Amino acid sequence: MGYANSDHADAAPLAVKILVAGGFGVGKTTLVGAVSEVAPLRTEEYLTHASVGVDDLEGVGGKSTTTVALDFGRITINRQLVLYLFGTPGQERFWFMWNDLVNGAMGAVVLVDTRRLEVSFASIDFFESRGIPFVVGVNCFHGVRDRTREEIRKALDLDPQVPLVLGDARDRAAGRDVLLALIDHLMATRSRTAPHPVA
Amino acid sequence: MRHWTEGFEDEDADESLVRPYTITGGRTAPERDDLALITLVTTVSEAFPEAARGRRRMQPEHRTIFTLCKRPLAVAEVAAALNLPVSVTKILIGDLIESGQVLARPPLSFAQAGGFPDMAILEAVRDGLREL
Numbered sequence: 001m002g003y004a005n006s007d008h009a010d011a012a013p014l015a016v017k018i019l020v021a022g023g024f025g026v027g028k029t030t031l032v033g034a035v036s037e038v039a040p041l042r043t044e045e046y047l048t049h050a051s052v053g054v055d056d057l058e059g060v061g062g063k064s065t066t067t068v069a070l071d072f073g074r075i076t077i078n079r080q081l082v083l084y085l086f087g088t089p090g091q092e093r094f095w096f097m098w099n100d101l102v103n104g105a106m107g108a109v110v111l112v113d114t115r116r117l118e119v120s121f122a123s124i125d126f127f128e129s130r131g132i133p134f135v136v137g138v139n140c141f142h143g144v145r146d147r148t149r150e151e152i153r154k155a156l157d158l159d160p161q162v163p164l165v166l167g168d169a170r171d172r173a174a175g176r177d178v179l180l181a182l183i184d185h186l187m188a189t190r191s192r193t194a195p196h197p198v199a
Numbered sequence: 200m201r202h203w204t205e206g207f208e209d210e211d212a213d214e215s216l217v218r219p220y221t222i223t224g225g226r227t228a229p230e231r232d233d234l235a236l237i238t239l240v241t242t243v244s245e246a247f248p249e250a251a252r253g254r255r256r257m258q259p260e261h262r263t264i265f266t267l268c269k270r271p272l273a274v275a276e277v278a279a280a281l282n283l284p285v286s287v288t289k290i291l292i293g294d295l296i297e298s299g300q301v302l303a304r305p306p307l308s309f310a311q312a313g314g315f316p317d318m319a320i321l322e323a324v325r326d327g328l329r330e331l
Contacts (some may be wrong), residue, residue, distance in 0.1 A: 001306045012239035012304040016320065035331060041279035046286055067284070071277055080318065083239050084273060088262035088312065100236050100285070104306050106316050106324075175277030177331040 005082050006106035013076075017084040017104065018182065021127070023119025027139045027169035028087035029071040031111060035175040036073025036085060044069040061174050068094045070101070085179075092122045107182050108134040111169065117155050124156060135163040135177040135185050141170055161189075219287040224259055229289040231296070236275045236285065239304045240292055253302065261300075262290050268301055322327040 020028045033040045068089045075083040076118050086105075096102075106125045108127050112120040127134040138152060145156075149164055158164065165181045167174030219226055243263055257265065260281060262265065267280055278288035297299040 012241045012302070014320075015237040015239050015306045016324065017237050019293055019307070041276060043275050043278040044284050045200050046284050072279075074273075074276070075327065075331070080273075081327070082239070083275075083324055083327070084275070086275075088238070091303060104209065104235060104237070106321075145329055170209070179324060180328050183321055183328065187318070187321050187325075188317065189320070190316075194227055 013080050013082050015082050015084060017086055017164045019088055019102070019105045019108040019132075019181065020084050020111065021088040021120075021123040021134075023092075023113075023116065023121075023123065024090040025115075026111040026113045026120060027141060028111055029186045030141070031109070031137070031139075031169040031175050031178070032071055032073040032087045033087045034170055035075060035179065037076060038074055040071040040073050040087070042069055042071050045098065045100075047075055047098060049094065049097060066091070066094055068098065070095070070136050088123070092126075096122075101113050102132070103129065105132060107186055109137050109178055109182055111137045111139050112152070112156065113139055114145075114152060116168055117152070121156070124158070128159075133182070133186055133189055134176060135165060136181045137169070138164065139169045140166055141168050197199055202217060210250060212219075219283050222258065222283070223287055223290045227286075229286065229287075229293045231293050231329075233305060234274055234289045234303060235306055237273045237306045239271045239273055240264070240268045240277060240295075241302050241304070242266075243300055254283045256298075257295075257300075261295055264288075264295060265300055271304070278283050289312060 020031055022028055029040055044067050047068050048063050048065050050126075054127075068091060070089045071083045071087045075085070077083055086101060088101065105156050108129065110120055110123045124134070124136070136152075136156065136158060140183060145166065149166070163181045165178045167178055169175065254262075254265070260283070264277055267277060272280075274288060274292060275285065277292065281288060281291075283291075289298060289306045290303065294304070296303055307320070
């Protein structure tokens with residue numbers, strides 16, 4: 001297949017990644033586990049950050065280290081291509097600074113729970129501000145579709161071009177469909193922004 | 200004179216940071232900054248004599264990486280298998296790259312490609328996902 005860098009094809013496959021974000025308890029690891037070919041793996045990283053805000057009563061500042069854990073899964077697309085899915089850690093104010101996690105992502109799925117839409121606002125803001133393409137997956141695991149698509153879009157203040165997909169994060173087919181919606185969105189955005197490919 | 204806290208069980212978060220950096224010989228930052236979470240690491244064939252020389256100086260964690268990566272694994276997968284933080288794992292993988300025991304293949308950087316992946320990659324991912 002004619003991938004860029006295919007001169008390395010004799011070595012390792014090429015890796016790409018998609019982020020699965022959203023607030024605490026929206027089903028990120030559940031979605032990763034539903035579509036991954038291996039049980040979700042867990043890894044952690046030490047993030048150093050300026051200690052400001054609520055901890056900083058004296059105005060001293062300084063640096064502190066936080067351990068942030070994330071769950072991820074893997075889908076072997078073919079012999080030359082592997083897709084990794086990273087469920088972002090719950091502590092948003094830390095992973096937003098984790099460049100290695102964010103850099104090079106194809107795009108993101110922001111999961112929302114209609115009972116607690118507000119826990120996913122920060123993720124949507126983050127991807128919008130970074131210009132990272134994303135789709136919204138509405139996790140209907142509690143079986144209740146208590147809000148219409150339009151109500152959810154309005155509550156999330158979603159750009160009309162951002163796809164919104166309803167599904168159960170525990171279901172493999174539903175997880176696959178939200179990922180496919182992201183790929184379609186990437187293809188559509190790509191052809192909109194680059195109508196005349198130069199090379 | 201003994202401090203009164205000596206002998207107390209120290210639950211401080213910093214304690215867990217000490218042991219991983221013992222494995223790295225006290226190094227806390229990788230010498231190379233080109234390893235990403237999804238850089239794929241592959242063991243170089245054992246047949247290469249230069250690599251065999253370096254293997255004698257390996258720590259147990261280096262040997263584990265060497266064995267694990269006979270099948271290409273992402274840095275994050277190696278970290279998960281070793282149960283070590285990503286930054287510590289990168290230091291160890293960096294050692295193995297330096298001594299020629301493993302090869303690292305960087306992921307595609309979409310930021311460099313104008314922000315969007317190649318259409319051929321997107322089509323391949325789409326086709327692969329449809330088979331799930």
